[in-house]
Amino acid sequence: MEGQGGDANRLMAGNFHQTNINSLRRNREEEEEEHESRSGGSDNIDGVSGDDFDAANNPPRKKRYHRHTPQQIQELESMFKECPHPDEKQRLELSKRLCLETRQVKFWFQNRRTQMKTQLERHENSLLRQANDKLRVENMSIREAMRNPMCSNCGGPAIINEISLEEQHLRIENARLKDELERVCTLASKFLGRPITSLPNSNSSLEFSFVGVNNNTLPSTLPLGQDFGMVSISPPSTIRATNSSNGFDRSIERSMLLELALAAMDELVKMAQTNEPLWIRSVEGGREILNHEEYKRTISTSCIGLKPNGFVSEASRENGVVIINSLALVETLMDSNRWSEMFPCVIARTSTNEVISNGINGTRNGALQLMQAELQVLSPLVPVRLVNFLRFCKQHAEGVWAVVDVSIDSITQTSPSFLSCRRLPSGCLVQDMPNGYSKVTWVEHAEYEESQVHQLYRPLLSLGMGFGAQRWVATLQRQCECLAILMSSALPSREQSAISSGGRRSMLKLAQRMTNNFCAGVCASTVHKWNKLNAGNVVEDVRVMTRKSVDDPGEPSGIVLSAATSVWIPSSPQKVFNFLRNERLRSEWDILSNGGPMQEMAHIAKGHDHGNCVSLLRASGINSSQSSMLILQETCTDVSGSLIVYAPVDIPAMHVVMNGGDSAYVALLPSGFAIMPDGHSDDSDNQRVNGSLLTVAFQILVNSLPTAKLTVESVETVNNLISCTVQKIKAALQCES
Structure with a gap:
């Protein structure tokens, strides 16, 4: 008994000692919190965060406080309003700008968030106390009314216990369901732009009918009038976003x-x-x-x-x-x-x-x-x-x-660091x-x-x-x-009618696929799985990418190389577009022309502007011994910019297409130009002319084997091709300087 009593005494003494330690710790936390409140978050503890405390058995260590300058506090507060949780990069930039250590910036934001949380909790506690007092007063008044119950119909004394507890619960639940239904109807009225009657058959009381009312259900349909019929509304528990392939939170209603x-x-x-x-x-x-x-x-x-x-x-x-x-x-x-x-x-x-x-x-x-x-x-x-x-x-x-x-x-709640556009x-x-x-x-x-x-x-x-x-x-x-x-039955006057209606559709479908592939090779979208190359001999503004083309009947099989760049040219977009689409001047910049003239074999108009069309061009060499080839080309233009896309095509395959055959099996790799205004207006004082932003892009099959590896010579070849084409265009437009 004495041994047990001694153990009990020691246990009580230990508990009393631990209680004192906890009490001292709470007092110390309150003092630090009050100190932060008075200083407005301007004090910072060197090396110690607001959430760390010394061990209970070790003597307290004196903390060193640093008083921030008003300018530093203003910068920190401004940053806190925009981003309460700055990342490491933002904290580093802020510390350099304010001449503070990154730890000081980090702990300042920790303490400021703690202070903000404490203020919010105090405000919420105050509201809860007010609500509690209000409920207490209402409870007292209800108790007083229950002592002398009166009948609402006759005004006489009511009979005690005539309303069952289950019925009281149903009345309360029906009142809650009515409020929920009114909220859904209001939201649906905004959604449809017309008023919706929430309870067309209900009386003025709070209840629906007690028969068949479940505590967790709502009416499955809401009457919307004769113009709209019925629209299905799911219960609140099932109104969830389900398909979440883009990371959308399924719990959001x-x-x-x-x-x-x-x-x-x-x-x-x-x-x-x-x-x-x-x-x-x-x-x-x-x-x-x-x-x-x-x-x-x-x-x-x-x-x-x-x-x-x-x-x-x-x-x-x-x-x-x-x-x-x-x-x-x-x-x-x-x-x-x-x-x-x-x-x-x-x-x-x-x-x-x-x-x-x-x-x-x-x-x-x-x-x-x-x-x-x-x-x-x-x-x-x-x-x-x-x-x-x-x-x-x-x-x-x-x-x-x-x-x-x-x-x-x-x-x-996507992190801003992963966003590039909203x-x-x-x-x-x-x-x-x-x-x-x-x-x-x-x-x-x-x-x-x-x-x-x-x-x-x-x-x-x-x-x-x-x-x-x-x-x-x-x-x-x-x-x-x-x-x-x-869709019109009448063909434009300038269009050649030798192509059948089926051939026109097949040729336009092929041109559409060609243009889409060209755009995908310029901007590196996810349409194709491109791999970007960082070659040492390539200019910085030239993007070079590769991909493997396998089992695609619309493309040649092998390693495809894409190279694109954009340059500024001191000529108007319309002048650049007219030059590049002119088949008589094509030999001045296109190596596929073999130095000879181009002849338009077929023409399909896509608009009243002559620049909106699909053409089939034939390139003939200067010497008769050189073989001929066909080039499919699509050009389009409007006030926002112009586009010229072309690709060499197989002659037998194009005969099939022009006769209305399937164009999906015609293999092509497109190249071309995108022309846009430079975004500057005329300036008569500086004698500045409107310029153009010209994008040049090529797609080339560098190896017909998908397992082959890209060589440095292939990259240099396509880089030289782009540079040479740009220089030829500038020379032809007389804007080399």
């Missing part, structure tokens, strides 16, 4: 996406319909420039959060009339395959990751889907923009539709016009990391001419005009 889509739609409509002072007309060129201050004050919904550090904004708006009705255009935009075919030079690849809503009654009104796209400018000096976005379609009136895109990176609410408003035409108002608004863009293309992108609304509308007009001409 679809209601969050719907609210994001509604906010983006409201912003798009305001951006499209509001003029000055939101959009200011530029004196030079008449472009519309977004007034960012007015945008932040009156339009911005901040639906995707603050702009990341190092990002710049680009915004543009364009109006145009196109030969397509609103329903056909909406169907094209909501189908990822048709969307990419309509804009082949802008979209490298696109896919629909999940369809959240197909629309109402077989229409696209209310269609909502998650999409992914790779957007491109045809130059190796401009990186491909990979965007994950939500696309929402809504009918605003008869013959008036709107389609809006908005990035979902803020919802998926798509703010962008899209188009479409209004029907007579004779199958439509008026389109296009808005493009994005934020991107400018440091990844070459200096040559920064003016072009900052004006919104690279990925902006002008390029989308111009491409849409050109493509719709091409479709109208191809």
Whole structure:
């Protein structure tokens, strides 16, 4: 007993000693927290974080405090508002700028986050105490009322225990379900643009019917009136985003996406319909420039959060009339395959990751889907923009539709370091016009990391001419005009009628595949698996890539080498385009011409402009002993830029194509040019002329064996080919200097 009593005494003494230590530790934590609150986060402990404490058995060590200067505190606070969790690179830059150690910066942010968390907890505790006091008062009043219950119908004394406990629970649950139903109906009304009656057959009481009511279910359908029929609404527990190929968090409810889509739609409509002072007309060129201050004050919904550090904004708006009705255009935009075919030079690849809503009654009104796209400018000096976005379609009136895109990176909590572009609410408003035409108002608004863009293309992108609304509308007009001409029974006067209608379709399909392969080889999109090379003899601005072509009937089998570069030329884009597409002048720059003239064997018009066409050229050598060859070429031009793509083709294969045969088995490797304005306006004071940004790209089969390895000679050959072609073009345009 004495031994047991001694052990008990020692145990109690140890517990008492440990209690004292814990009490001292808590007092010390409170003192440090109060000290941080008084100093506003301006003190920093050298070498010790706010979460570390000395061991209980060791004597406390005196900590050294450093008082930051007001300028340092201001910089730190400003950084904390933008990024409470800076990474190692940001902390290093901040420490160099403020003349602090990285550990001091790290611990300052730790202490500041702790202080912020403590303040929030105190505020929440205060609110909870107020709510608790309110509930206590209500509870006392209810208890007082229960002592003298009164009947609500007759006003007399009520009989105790006439309402069962189960019935009370059902009444409470029905009240909760009604509130939930009202919330869903309100959200659906915004989604559809029309009011929805939530309870058409219910009375004024809080209850539905007790029969068949389950605590975890909602009505499976909501009445929407005779115009819309019935739309299915899932219970809250099942409203989840499911397909998650792009990393989308499956636990996020679809209601969050719907609210994001509604906010983006409201912003798009305001951006499209509001003029000055939101959009200011530029004196030079008449472009519309977004007034960012007015945008932040009156339009911005901040639906995707603050702009990341190092990002710049680009915004543009364009109006145009196109030969397509609103329903056909909406169907094209909501189908990822048709969307990419309509804009082949802008979209490298696109896919629909999940369809959240197909629309109402077989229409696209209310269609909502998650999409992914790779957007491109045809130059190796401009990186491909990979965007994950939500696309929402809504009918605003008869013959008036709107389609809006908005990035979902803020919802998926993607780290800013992995983002190069964010798509703010962008899209188009479409209004029907007579004779199958439509008026389109296009808005493009994005934020991107400018440091990844070459200096040559920064003016072009900052004006919104690279990925902006002008390029989308111009491409849409050109493509719709091409479709109208191809569907017409009457051929253009300048087109040769020797080709049958089947041959025209087959030849256009082959040209489309050729152009798509060319674009994929310039920008290194994920259409093909390219491997970038870092060869020592290649100029820095020339991108050289390789890939293996195996089991593809549309390409020769072996090692394919792609090389592309972009240069500035002091000539207008139209002058450069007219020179390069002129078959009589082709021998001045093209080695495939064998130094002789080119003859156009076939011509298919794709627009009223002579530059929009598909041609079949025959190259004949100066000497009769040289063999002839055929070159398939597609040229297209609009106000946003021009494109010339060509590839040598086998003569027997082209005979099959021109007779309407399958073009999928014609092997070709395309080369060509992309021409865009340089983004600068005329300057009469400096006598500066408008220039062009010319992209030159070649794809060459360097070895017919897929197992072969690339040699240095092959890389040098294609590099010399690009350099020689650029020099010949400059010499022919008399702009070598």
